[in-house]
Amino acid sequence: MTRQGATRALSFDISAARVGGSAVLGAIRFELGQGECVALCGPSGIGKSTILRVIAGLETDFDGRVACAPRIGMVFQEPVLLPWRVARDNLRLLAKIDAPTAQGWLERVGLGACADRFPGQLSLGQQRRLSLARAFAATPDVLLLDEPFVSLDSDMADEMMALFEGLHRARPIATLIVTHVEAEASRLATRILRLAGRPARLV
Numbered sequence: 001m002t003r004q005g006a007t008r009a010l011s012f013d014i015s016a017a018r019v020g021g022s023a024v025l026g027a028i029r030f031e032l033g034q035g036e037c038v039a040l041c042g043p044s045g046i047g048k049s050t051i052l053r054v055i056a057g058l059e060t061d062f063d064g065r066v067a068c069a070p071r072i073g074m075v076f077q078e079p080v081l082l083p084w085r086v087a088r089d090n091l092r093l094l095a096k097i098d099a100p101t102a103q104g105w106l107e108r109v110g111l112g113a114c115a116d117r118f119p120g121q122l123s124l125g126q127q128r129r130l131s132l133a134r135a136f137a138a139t140p141d142v143l144l145l146d147e148p149f150v151s152l153d154s155d156m157a158d159e160m161m162a163l164f165e166g167l168h169r170a171r172p173i174a175t176l177i178v179t180h181v182e183a184e185a186s187r188l189a190t191r192i193l194r195l196a197g198r199p200a201r202l203v
């Protein structure tokens with residue numbers, strides 16, 4: 001396997017990837033242009049998160065070449081926040097921005113009044129908004145979103161998607177978004193990559 005920098009935001013070209021020794025991904029090749037939002041779809045267990053993990057360097061058992069711009073941001077299904085830090089500090093410390101900028105981001109995602117609350121004092125939807133704000137505030141070159149709207153009620157999912165659209169319009173970071181919901185993919189992405197089979201390939 002080879003990892004190196006790229007002129008495109010992301011170039012993914014592998015012939016195989018294994019998880020726990022079993023072949024999960026087959027030959028898969030795609031690219032992500034600067035500012036583009038691409039969806040990665042497929043049934044549960046097909047290997048969508050594995051692709052994100054390979055890109056992020058968390059999964060190294062693969063054959064091929066992954067060239068990604070250096071700064072990668074990830075948003076997981078479960079928000080990963082510092083539980084002992086209030087919302088403002090979660091943004092400030094993890095996105096490396098000052099307190100007034102952090103407050104500005106909180107306002108943008110409707111959490112202006114929650115700056116001094118700890119993650120445990122926020123609802124799941126609020127925690128996810130905070131995670132999304134943090135990801136954009138950190139201005140990565142590539143953003144990897146792993147089912148960021150799963151298990152939210154339809155109003156909240158709609159609100160989160162609108163939030164993502166607004167943030168991405170204002171700051172068009174190359175984004176790969178994993179979802180198994182077709183409507184989400186066609187709403188948010190300019191291109192949809194579909195996985196099928198075992199080991200998984202693009203279809």
Ligand SMILES: Nc1ncnc2c1ncn2[C@@H]1O[C@H](COP(=O)(O)OP(=O)(O)OP(=O)(O)O)[C@@H](O)[C@H]1O
Pocket residue numbers: 019020021022024042043044045046047048049050051180
């Ligand atoms: N430690 C492991 N050992 C063996 N197989 C594993 C291990 N971890 C994950 N897998 C397998 O890897 C495959 C791909 O998992 P992955 O999480 O990438 O799928 P996914 O498409 O993201 O699924 P979901 O939509 O349910 O999150 C699954 O079939 C899973 O069973």
